[in-house]
Amino acid sequence: MTAADPASLARRRRADRAFQVLAFAATTVGVGVLGVLVWDVLGDGLPRLSWQFLTSYPSRRPAEAGIFAALVGSVWLLVLTAIFAFPIGVATAIYLEEYAPQGRLSSLLEINISNLAGVPSIIYGLLGLEVFVRVMRPLTGGRSVLAGALTMALLVMPIVIIASREAIRAVPESLRLGGYALGATRWQVTRGLVLPAALSGIFTGTLLALARAAGETAPLVTMGALTYVAFLPEPSLEGLRAPFTVLPIQIFNWISRPQPGFHVNAAAGIVVLLALLLAMNAVVIWLRARTESAKGR
Amino acid sequence: MEGGASTARGPFVGRPAVGPRPLAAPRLPRGRAGLLKAASARTRTRRRLAERVAGAGLLAATTVSVLTTAGIIAVLAFETLAFFRAVPLRDFLTDTQWTPLFADKHFGIAVLAAGTFLTSAIALGVALPVGLLAAVFLSEIATPRIRQVLKPLLEVLAGVPTVVYGYFALLFVTPLLASFLPSISGFNALSAGLVMGVMIIPLVASLSEDALYAVPQSLRDGAYALGATRVQVSLRVVVPAALSGIVASFLLAVSRAVGETMIVAIAAGQSPRLTLNPLVPIETMTAYIVQVSLGDTPAGTLEFRTIFAVGMTLFLMTFALNALSHRLVARFRQRYE
Numbered sequence: 001m002t003a004a005d006p007a008s009l010a011r012r013r014r015a016d017r018a019f020q021v022l023a024f025a026a027t028t029v030g031v032g033v034l035g036v037l038v039w040d041v042l043g044d045g046l047p048r049l050s051w052q053f054l055t056s057y058p059s060r061r062p063a064e065a066g067i068f069a070a071l072v073g074s075v076w077l078l079v080l081t082a083i084f085a086f087p088i089g090v091a092t093a094i095y096l097e098e099y100a101p102q103g104r105l106s107s108l109l110e111i112n113i114s115n116l117a118g119v120p121s122i123i124y125g126l127l128g129l130e131v132f133v134r135v136m137r138p139l140t141g142g143r144s145v146l147a148g149a150l151t152m153a154l155l156v157m158p159i160v161i162i163a164s165r166e167a168i169r170a171v172p173e174s175l176r177l178g179g180y181a182l183g184a185t186r187w188q189v190t191r192g193l194v195l196p197a198a199l200s201g202i203f204t205g206t207l208l209a210l211a212r213a214a215g216e217t218a219p220l221v222t223m224g225a226l227t228y229v230a231f232l233p234e235p236s237l238e239g240l241r242a243p244f245t246v247l248p249i250q251i252f253n254w255i256s257r258p259q260p261g262f263h264v265n266a267a268a269g270i271v272v273l274l275a276l277l278l279a280m281n282a283v284v285i286w287l288r289a290r291t292e293s294a295k296g297r
Numbered sequence: 298m299e300g301g302a303s304t305a306r307g308p309f310v311g312r313p314a315v316g317p318r319p320l321a322a323p324r325l326p327r328g329r330a331g332l333l334k335a336a337s338a339r340t341r342t343r344r345r346l347a348e349r350v351a352g353a354g355l356l357a358a359t360t361v362s363v364l365t366t367a368g369i370i371a372v373l374a375f376e377t378l379a380f381f382r383a384v385p386l387r388d389f390l391t392d393t394q395w396t397p398l399f400a401d402k403h404f405g406i407a408v409l410a411a412g413t414f415l416t417s418a419i420a421l422g423v424a425l426p427v428g429l430l431a432a433v434f435l436s437e438i439a440t441p442r443i444r445q446v447l448k449p450l451l452e453v454l455a456g457v458p459t460v461v462y463g464y465f466a467l468l469f470v471t472p473l474l475a476s477f478l479p480s481i482s483g484f485n486a487l488s489a490g491l492v493m494g495v496m497i498i499p500l501v502a503s504l505s506e507d508a509l510y511a512v513p514q515s516l517r518d519g520a521y522a523l524g525a526t527r528v529q530v531s532l533r534v535v536v537p538a539a540l541s542g543i544v545a546s547f548l549l550a551v552s553r554a555v556g557e558t559m560i561v562a563i564a565a566g567q568s569p570r571l572t573l574n575p576l577v578p579i580e581t582m583t584a585y586i587v588q589v590s591l592g593d594t595p596a597g598t599l600e601f602r603t604i605f606a607v608g609m610t611l612f613l614m615t616f617a618l619n620a621l622s623h624r625l626v627a628r629f630r631q632r633y634e
Contacts, residue, residue: 012526019528020438026430027439030498031450034457040469041461091358099355111623113362118549118619119612120556122583123369125590126608130372134596154365161362185344187351215458218558218583222590222604248460248559255464255563263468270461277456 041274045267053268057230058250062261067269069229070250073145074214074276076233077246080149081156081213086206088153089160093202096161097168098190117158124155125222133223141241143224145233148244151219156209163205167198200291204284211280215273217248225249247273373612376605383599389606395569395580397603398589404603406610408569412486412579416561417554419490419575420497424550427494428501429536429543435502436509437531448503455499463563466492471564484566484578493560497550504549508542509535541625548622552615558583582607 056066092113100106128151132140140147171194179189195202226243233239247269254266381389384404392405431451435444471488475481481488512535520530536543566578567588580588586604594600 012529016526016528019531020434023430023434023438026427027434027447027451027502029427030431030454030495030502031447033495034450034454037457037461037465037469040465044468088358088361091355092362095355095359099352100359109359109363112366114623115616115619116362116365118552118615119369120552120558120583120615122556122558122586123373123608123612126586126605127365127369127372129590130376130605131368154361157362157365185348187348188344190351211456215456215460217458217460218562218587221587224590248458251464252460252559252563255460255467266464270464273458274461277458281456 038274041267041270044264045269045271048264048268049271053265054272058228058253062259062265065254065262065265067247067250067265067272069232070245070247070269071272072232073229073244074246076145076244077149077152078210078214080145080240081152082206082210084150084153085157085160085209089157089206089209090164090202092157092161093164093168094190094195097165098186098194113158113161117162120218121155121216122218122222124151125219127151127154128219128223143226143243144241145244146240147223148220148225148246151223152213152216155216155219156213159209159212160206163208164198164202167201167205168194170201171197200287204287207280207284207287211277211284214246214276214280215248217252220246220249221252228253247276369612373605373609376602377609380599380602380606383602384606393571395585397600398592402599404606405571406582406607408571409580409582409585409607410610411571411573412561412565412569412581412584413555415486415573415575415579416490416493416557416565416581417551419487420493420554420557421547421550423491423494424497424501424554425547428498428546428550429505431498431502432505432509432543433531433536436506437535438527451499451502454495455503457496459496459557459559460563462492462496463489463560466560466564478576481576482566482578484564484568485576486561486565486579487575489561489563489565490575492564493554493557496557496560497553500553501546501550504546505539505543508539508546511542512538541628545622545625548618548625552618552622555618556583556611556615558587562587582611 053066054071055068056064057069059065096106096109100109128147132147132150133143136147140150175193175197176189179193184192226245226249229243229245231242233242233244251266251269251273254262254269257263389404389406391407392403393407394403394405395408396403435448439447466488467484470492471481471483471485474485474488478487516534516538517530520534525534561581562584565581565584567580567584568578569580569585570577572579585607589600589604
């Protein structure tokens with residue numbers, strides 16, 4: 001930066017320009033690939049998508065196979081995962097934000113949760129295989145939708161906890177102090193003031209966690225979700241103990257087969273999966289927009 | 298816990314008599330004294346009980362995450378110890394073949410580790426430079442409007458399920474590569490690694506951007522005042538100042554690449570091979586776990602235990618990377634707050 005002669009200045013300007021273009025190009029690489037990916041999948045899968053595809057069970061003949069069992073299985077798994085992960089995750093977040101005494105214990109708990117968030121999903125599959133499929137077989141029925149949902153709940157729990165903590169932390173302190181000043185107990189303040197204010201943020205985080213669960217494949221493969229399911233789980237307690245499959249597993253199975261017909265099915269399955277994720281994200285965006293406009297008022 | 302209906306109106310559970318006008322009630326000449334009187338001894342006991350129950354319930358929920366960690370370590374350690382009773386640790390670390398599913402069994406983890414190293418190295422070769430440049434663009438160059446459009450788009454990339462990336466790698470990228478690399482196999486580390494790199498870009502970009510964003514504006518202003526251009530300010534002042542945060546994001550990216558499963562299981566193959574050739578089928582640690590899980594290996598056999606030994610190796614590697622990354626972030630925060 002010493003020489004200020006015109007040649008050096010021009011050179012520096014050129015370098016600056018080049019760098020900005022390069023950085024912009026780097027930012028668009030990912031977006032570009034995303035575009036190509038979506039275009040490729042839609043091109044392969046959209047023609048295959050039909051009412052028949054959505055309502056048929058798997059088959060050895062690609063043209064007759066469908067995604068019905070996997071679609072219903074995914075919905076089951078997500079509902080059950082939410083039932084397990086939401087209350088426990090939110091309660092943990094409340095404990096850490098509102099109850100836990102600041103100190104060594106609470107910072108250890110925090111480190112533990114952030115480490116859990118970084119554990120590869122396939123490791124959760126090994127945990128589920130050993131604990132929920134083998135040890136708890138009398139309860140879960142083995143490789144069942146219940147065992148899958150429990151595994152998935154543990155997997156997404158850190159996401160629910162971290163998102164809920166952020167939502168709870170964003171509640172203004174004045175609200176709590178007001179509650180305490182009126183003589184409310186800690187639980188009354190939490191339940192009556194903090195939770196209602198944080199609820200929309202908590203829902204947003206939970207939905208994002210479920211979107212992650214909807215696309216997860218590895219842990220369910222590891223704990224042994226089936227790839228060929230020609231029935232729906234019964235809507236009963238017994239149905240919870242039945243074998244199951246989900247969209248990503250069905251897609252993975254179709255990709256792994258050599259026949260091109262199944263690859264087309266995989267692409268169509270991906271279109272359905274992406275549509276499901278898009279719908280979940282749309283709800284998140286809507287929730288956020290609602291909260292923001294409520295704050296604006 | 299207590300009367301749920303009254304909570305809808307406010308925080309004062311179980312005391313509906315006070316209602317919506319607690320303080321201004323003219324019949325209570327001493328204001329709050331009246332309010333306190335309403336909380337009779339019985340109500341107070343009940344409230345204290347509710348408090349106790351709530352605290353205990355929340356604490357119980359918190360132990361679930363502790364138990365999860367304990368469970369992961371216990372399960373992996375239990376099966377891994379059983380594995381090492383049959384296979385000496387020395388062989389595991391030094392053997393150059395991995396053939397647990399054959400008659401002539403060899404258990405050299407180096408073979409799978411090489412596969413993981415190869416796909417991860419390719420992925421990081423894409424994700425680290427591109428992610429960092431994207432972070433610099435978003436934090437230092439982009440106008441708020443452009444940033445508002447590009448950032449969410451990048452985050453969509455992180456939300457795409459990995460099985461979808463696997464499809465893309467196997468059926469789009471590999472055929473594309475084959476058009477100018479005719480010697481490439483249908484399964485290869487290159488295609489899986491490249492696609493995995495794209496998947497990791499948002500992680501690097503978003504965490505590095507947080508680090509860049511936290512650099513005090515005064516540093517930039519100082520450099521601009523000396524006549525520096527934007528590229529000089531970005532690369533010589535802001536990036537070095539944010540270095541520990543950037544390195545932390547790189548470590549998390551490595552951890553993510555090492556633990557990624559579906560892309561490599563689908564597109565990189567299932568042929569354990571000690572090679573650094575990116576054009577031939579290989580097998581990563583995660584892909585091996587998937588391969589054994591898909592077969593019907595009975596529990597309790599040595600083949601079954603190998604997936605836990607491999608899982609333990611994977612867990613230790615990612616744990617070390619994550620722990621290091623968190624420490625760096627903590628140090629970084631201290632410096633600027």
